Amino acid sequence: MANISTSTSFFMFVMVLLSSRLIHNCFSFDTCHPMYQEHAIPIYKEDIDMMQFAENLEHLEADFFLWGALGYGLDQVAPWLVMGGPPPIGAQRANLDSLTQHIIEEFAYQEVGHLRALKTTVGGFPRPLIDLSAHHFAKVFDEAFGFKLVPPFDPYRDSVSYMLGSYVIPYVGLVAYVGTNPNINGYITKRLLAGLLGVEAGQDAVIRSYLYERAKEVVHPYNRTVAEFTNRISELRNLLGMCGIKDEGIKVPLKLGAENRTRSNVLSANYYSLSYRRTPREILRIVYGTGDEHVPGGFFPHGANGRIAREFLEKP
Ligand SMILES: *[C@@H]1O[C@H](CO)[C@@H](O)[C@H](O)[C@H]1NC(C)=O
Numbered sequence: 001m002a003n004i005s006t007s008t009s010f011f012m013f014v015m016v017l018l019s020s021r022l023i024h025n026c027f028s029f030d031t032c033h034p035m036y037q038e039h040a041i042p043i044y045k046e047d048i049d050m051m052q053f054a055e056n057l058e059h060l061e062a063d064f065f066l067w068g069a070l071g072y073g074l075d076q077v078a079p080w081l082v083m084g085g086p087p088p089i090g091a092q093r094a095n096l097d098s099l100t101q102h103i104i105e106e107f108a109y110q111e112v113g114h115l116r117a118l119k120t121t122v123g124g125f126p127r128p129l130i131d132l133s134a135h136h137f138a139k140v141f142d143e144a145f146g147f148k149l150v151p152p153f154d155p156y157r158d159s160v161s162y163m164l165g166s167y168v169i170p171y172v173g174l175v176a177y178v179g180t181n182p183n184i185n186g187y188i189t190k191r192l193l194a195g196l197l198g199v200e201a202g203q204d205a206v207i208r209s210y211l212y213e214r215a216k217e218v219v220h221p222y223n224r225t226v227a228e229f230t231n232r233i234s235e236l237r238n239l240l241g242m243c244g245i246k247d248e249g250i251k252v253p254l255k256l257g258a259e260n261r262t263r264s265n266v267l268s269a270n271y272y273s274l275s276y277r278r279t280p281r282e283i284l285r286i287v288y289g290t291g292d293e294h295v296p297g298g299f300f301p302h303g304a305n306g307r308i309a310r311e312f313l314e315k316p
């Protein structure tokens, strides 16, 4: 008995030592949370409009993916994030196989998280009017090819069509975040941007490798390969952005491949294999489909929301 109680009290003594050490560690040197520089500012006033601008793209992605995977959108899943904005035009459930369904459903909920993060950190505006109709996608793809596809392209038709429709979307978010990064100063906004950028880049990589795996397949019912579709869409975006090549398909000439040595182009990147960047002007030219940040259209028939986009619309 005496032995047991001696070892028990020794055990207790060690536990007390350990826990006081643990407590000491927690209070004096926190190893799980970042340390910011003294006097660092969490969010600069100038950061707010730039981060809010991203909400336009996140809204576009959220409703496209939610509707595609589930057959309903943000109004059902998180109505408080809509903030009274109008429902999207022509969104519908896509005819997806189970792998694609799982990927898109995950992306969809990730976009809901992104909107929550953005709106709670920098505030937000109502969801803009977004055109997700098959008709609008068909128009984009006709422009990309330079002639009318027959029958009209429909992103909701099947999994590959949906992934080609998606190819247009997270990439634009990714290059927008890379473009915004140098202009953001607060440590909270920087952390937010890096977190968003990471997941957008990941989504883009998943979509691109999915398409790369099927690069040589013909997109039903057109006699054109998946690789050609991606090249045509990327060329259209470069044309609309009006700032040179910042967007590349999944198969490229060697001079656009990594270190001039690959024709595969699973990821789109520049001379140094760094992600391309775009300014809000370029992003608006592309998502409006007009090549002009002052003329709304395309995905945003009434224009994007927030101070940056609205200023372009007011001052042609
Ligand atoms: C499809 O395109 C290939 C290459 O452009 C061509 O050789 C072939 O004849 C076309 N097939 C049909 C059914 O149009």
Ligand SMILES: *[C@@H]1O[C@H](CO)[C@@H](O)[C@H](O)[C@H]1NC(C)=O
Residues within 6 Å of the ligand: 255, 259, 260, 271
């Ligand atoms: C790739 O080749 C072009 C000439 O065709 C050259 O200007 C460029 O520097 C090369 N890129 C790299 C990363 O070596």
